[in-house]
Amino acid sequence: MSERVTISRAARLTPRLAVNVVVLFILALVPVYAMLSGDSFAMTLFTRVLILALAALSLNLIMGFGGMVSFGHAAYLGIGGYAVGILAKEGIGSGFVQWPAAIAASALYALIVGALSLRTRGVYFIMITLAFAQMVYYVAIGLDRYGGDDGLTIYKRSRFGDIVDLNNKTFFYYLCFALLLAGIYLTWRLVNSRFGLVIQGARSNERRMRAIGFPTYRYKLVCFVIAGAMCGLAGALLANHTDFISPAMMHWTRSGDLMVMAVLGGMPAMFGPLIGALTFLLLEEGLSRITDYPNLILGPMLLMVAIYVHGGIDGLIGSMRRG
């Protein structure tokens, strides 16, 4: 029973806490391992894990806590990434401009999508968020100046004065790590605040929320915008990580991946998105080494988790008893 009210509980040494601590510990040591072993691919892979975990965290905020099943979340990654790429191409290399632009553009997009989609429910909501994402995808394909279908190479990463160099892979890794942790902390504060309880209440029983006096629409819309902004930042990171943007990063299957990460990790657990992103990307990578058809194994595995494991990996860990 206590597992279901985790968020309000003070930390005790539970299996969940132990797993979270171990995961964070391992993530903190990845650059050390990479340096000692010379395995630069590990850095690339785990940086990607951190960035997509931030994106999945943002999805978890609206889907896990808010019950808003947004099926077009990769669009925010894309918009954040394109904001960086387009500004870089136009000669504006400062990260102080690029990153706020990425966040603002995603937030604005979230405001528009949310304002329309949040008036609908269930499958209509899902379809509208997907339709918008597809629209953005095709707009990106149409941007000939920025590479169209082929995408655009970013020759210079965002610059933050002289002190900070994003080309330093170790530094960039820890920056992503710090931003992810900040995101998790922020989300944790948010969902337990007055605002967060309104969002969770609206997921649980929106009719009752209105009956006790909450104009739920505006709260959900603000939540949607916050999540959009967070994912826009992830997009800016992703563009800097890959030095490349293309419409492919907003393909609807990418949105599906983010959803899988959120569900696999366990909603609405605080560390669920990170664990989901980690598991998903490592599995994808590992399976693609042993077979040409990784999805043939990954697919059924995800299906099993969805059917049999309530609350994803986090739920699985949470249900483990001492001994």
Next chain:
Amino acid sequence: MADPLLEVVGLTKRFGGVVASDAISLTLMPGELHAIIGPNGAGKTTLIGQLTGETAPDSGRIRFAGRDITALPVYRRSRFGLARSFQISSLFPEFTALDNVALAVQAHSGHSFRFWGNARREAALREPARAALGRVGLAERDGMLVADLSHGERRALEIAMALATAPRMVLLDEPMAGMGPEESSRLVETLRRLKSSVTILLIEHDMDAVFALADRISVLVDGRIIASGAPAAIRTDVAVRQAYLGESEGAMHD
């Protein structure tokens, strides 16, 4: 005589060819407990929907505390002091009993665009919520998840949530629904205690409860109020007895 708290005039709602509310007029004085009874299909649900704002009437006006609320959305009516409970318990099952009520308190303590502080540690939300739980006899159940409460406790929690908003009037939609005799009589006692402090519009099937509690009773049949008056007058009303004989013989005996 004081101004009525709730004044419904000529409220009409049609669904296709069916007239669910047929020029309903109704007044509620401050401090009274007014019960609405009626056989199944009389249009009670439609009436509640219009009073709470979930259903828009085709014509007619609703005045509440001196203000026309006919066109106000649900949440604005609640803000204005019109609280309700639901016939089928409508709670937040993943939350504790106290969380449920605290959310109702929160709805009436300014806007909720507060993103940082832990709302579960705010005494300004928790204390009034605790008090509301106490008023319905749930003080000991504050930390329990709704999912683990008994049916009767959930019914009481429904009422606590309505009370927690410090309403001018509470609309109780069949609060005894699905209760055993013992639970019912306990709830009757709870409502009797509440009567003095809040105006109540009670929609209820349980005749014993209605006649034990109500100051006035209105009888709704086929979308129309066919009688309205003190319990003693309603009990002997010929039209009322006829309306009820068809549905459940002896329901009015007592």
